Amino acid sequence: MRAGALLASWLIVGTACGATRSGDTTDAVTVFAAASLTEAFTRIADEYGELHGVEVRLSFGPSDGLATQIQEGAPADVFASASPKWMDAVAEDPGVTDRADFARNILVVIVPAGDPAGIVTVGDLGEPGIKLVLAAEGVPVGDYAREMLANAGIAEEALANVVSNEDDVKGIVQKVAPGEADAGIVYRTDVTASVVEDVETIDVPDDINVVAVYQIAALDGAAQHARGFVEYVLGPGQETLRGSSFLPP
């Protein structure tokens, strides 16, 4: 009985100690990427993994949240951020190498198919009674959207219409596509094949639009494939990013 209990506790401790950085496995690379990169990076990871026989583990989320996780010691090898702001944070702690711009993106307004609230231009987002969904402040697309609304001169009216501050850009799509909200501000790359039937897109004029700059870097002490993955994104992966409507860096 005693031996059994001891064995059990050793097993538990042993298992706990076994769960260390994934980067220790030579044939795997863990990539933390902004939620807006979900479709493009899933494809790039498949391509890269097949090409090099490497297992690419992907974790998508809001750039600010991913940066916090990395600073808390999450086992990331590569970080792809939708804003230089959060790459700055990670560059400071724990440190990065091979940092580079790899894509740009612009904002669009999405409304549910059929446009129930009759939104035609960005200016309509300030009309009273519109249910608008943004990403929370700090989330890159949330900050960019607030900047764009300020450029349009309707920040106050539009922000009064916000009914939810979503955790990441995919949360906005999730609220607008089923028609729960009247409009949301997302990247144009978020109007993916899976939701193109459910939403209509309203372009944001260039003079008020905000350009999101995406940066990628390998983290200090990352697995050996981290650099290779970064180079792939900057090279052959560009075509896939274009295919997902990202703009060149």
Added chain:
Amino acid sequence: MRRRLPIGVVALAALGAAFVLLPVAGLLDRAPWDQSAELLSSDIAVEGLRVSLLVSLGAAAMSILVGVPLGLLLGRTSFPGIALVRAVALLPLVLPPVVAGIGLLTAFGRRGLLGGPARAIGLELPFTTAGAAVAAAFVSFPFVVLAVEAGLRSLDTRLEDAASSLGGSRGYVLRRVTLPMLAPQLVAGTVLAWARALGEFGATITFAGNFRGETQTMPLAVFEALQSDPGAATLLSLVLVVASLAILIALRGRFIGAPT
């Protein structure tokens, strides 16, 4: 009478206690105490607490309203398919909360099954405090059902029999005999439901969204703070730890397993 336990059991028990204590110790260690006054009086904390109280109390009230009758039905009657009804009633306990949220949207959302009728009478749940309370009630009312049903099983039915033989109507017996005897289980079930509602996250953010002062409960506030200000998140987390501990101590283990 106390018996000595094998040392291995004691060691594993200590491991179990440490499992819970260490994360709390971690929170205490990491919390930015020097900013505590400022953070705890900030909008995100004050509004989060206010919304959490509203939502969890609303959820507890709804849990009683639908949970008690359902518990009575399951504990007192027998009909074909009762096993299925019982399983469905307890489904929210095991369902991932985000699934509950999606389900609620498909039922009560604008384009949901009842979305049209609900809007016709001016009731819109998504993005409202009422919606957050509905989400919390959905995941927490099975606690009341379970408590009532378990209470009925251990109830001495002779008192009820006596009451009806003396001419008490069904409603009278229920009101004046059955429910008062179930009071301890009702309190326990309601408090557990309230505590579960207080911690609700997934169904709330999926169904009701995240807006400060409206649907942003404490767990949602913690999650939002965590993305950009982890220090604030630890401090807000500790508020929830203290609140939860207070609930458990107030119960003194009486209704949740420990002997009186």
